[in-house]
Amino acid sequence: xxxVTQAQTEISVVEKEDVTLDCVYETRDTxxxxxxxxxxxxxxxxxLIRRNSFDEQNEISGRYSWNFQKSTSxxxxxxxxxxxxxxxxxxxxxxxxxxxxSEKLVFGKGTKLTVNP
Amino acid sequence: xxxxxxxxxxxxxxKGKDVELRCDPISGHTALYWYRQSLGQGxxxxxxxxxxxAPDKSGLPSDRFSAERTGGSVSTLTIQRTQQEDSAVYLxxxxxWAESTDTQYFGPGTRLTVL
Numbered sequence: 587x588x589x590v591t592q593a594q595t596e597i598s599v600v601e602k603e604d605v606t607l608d609c610v611y612e613t614r615d616t617x618x619x620x621x622x623x624x625x626x627x628x629x630x631x632x633x634l635i636r637r638n639s640f641d642e643q644n645e646i647s648g649r650y651s652w653n654f655q656k657s658t659s660x661x662x663x664x665x666x667x668x669x670x671x672x673x674x675x676x677x678x679x680x681x682x683x684x685x686x687x688s689e690k691l692v693f694g695k696g697t698k699l700t701v702n703p
Numbered sequence: 704x705x706x707x708x709x710x711x712x713x714x715x716x717x718k719g720k721d722v723e724l725r726c727d728p729i730s731g732h733t734a735l736y737w738y739r740q741s742l743g744q745g746x747x748x749x750x751x752x753x754x755x756x757a758p759d760k761s762g763l764p765s766d767r768f769s770a771e772r773t774g775g776s777v778s779t780l781t782i783q784r785t786q787q788e789d790s791a792v793y794l795x796x797x798x799x800w801a802e803s804t805d806t807q808y809f810g811p812g813t814r815l816t817v818l
Contacts, residue, residue: 621806631794631809677746689798690736690759691807693746 588613590680592694599668600702607663607697609678615639618682620654620661621691626674634676637661668701675699705729707810709795715816716785724780724813728797735778736798736807737762737770741791749793752778785817 589612599605611620622634635645637654645652649666665672675698679691708727716722728735737749748762752772763769767785772778782789792814796807 623809628811629792630811631796633806633808636806679746689734689805689807690748690751690762691738691746691796692748695745 588615588618588680588682588692590678590692590694592676592678592697594697595695596698596700598700598702601670602667603701604664604666605668605699605701607665607676607678607699609661609663609694611659611661611678611680613680613682615682618680619689621679621681622652622661622663623677623679624674625677625696631677634663665699668699670701670703673699673701707795707797707808709793709810709813711813712811713814713816715818717818718787719784721781721783722785722815724782724793724815726778726780726795726797726810728776728778728795729808730776731799732797732808733775733800734798734805734807735772736796737778737780738794738796739791740794740812744791746794749780782815785815787817790815790817 591610618639620637624632624634635652642654651664653662675696677696678694681689681691710725735752738746740746750757750770751759754775755772767783770780792812794812795810798805798807
């Protein structure tokens with residue numbers, strides 16, 4: 587079975603601080619994909635990144651960076667110099683090939699990030 | 704353009720009534736997914752469509768829930784005899800294909816309240 591754990595329920599930071607959101611996953615599949623989505627107060631889930639299990643390179647996109655480590659089954663997300671607009675709930679998700687052909691997403695419970703001015 | 708659209712955005716109904724929720728996926732996307740988001744359960748998968756067929760219905764919580772997809776496009780999720788525990792936000796997502804994992808793009812959701 588697949589499982590995603592986001593141990594941090596809520597995080598509060600002051601603007602310009604760096605913040606890391608943790609994600610730990612469980613799967614027996616060797617081929618899988620990991621995702622991060624952002625859900626701002628408006629409610630719509632916004633796609634941020636997708637990584638496959640064979641690509642452990644870290645990725646940077648502007649102020650966002652992701653650290654994928656298979657050895658610890660983690661896919662952490664760092665926001666550098668946080669801004670108020672980063673306030674949202676962030677979800678980590680997993681999709682694995684063994685799910686009977688269905689690439690359904692298994693989500694963590696989410697981390698609510700509040701960035702205060 | 705074209706993102707995933709859902710209607711209605713909000714639905715209030717009385718316990719025992721049937722409701723229909725609609726999803727219009729991104730044009731050309733062959734895979735379509737329904738998820739449910741509730742406070743207690745987080746984001747849960749309900750059903751997956753590949754074209755018009757639904758090879759994975761494993762997330763439907765009871766036989767009161769059903770879904771169909773026609774023309775490889777629009778999908779309708781139907782909840783019969785609604786119960787208060789059905790209150791949640793119902794999210795639809797689509798992706799280009801399902802043979803290999805492609806990114807799922809989500810609609811704005813339908814907030815269902817059962818009184």
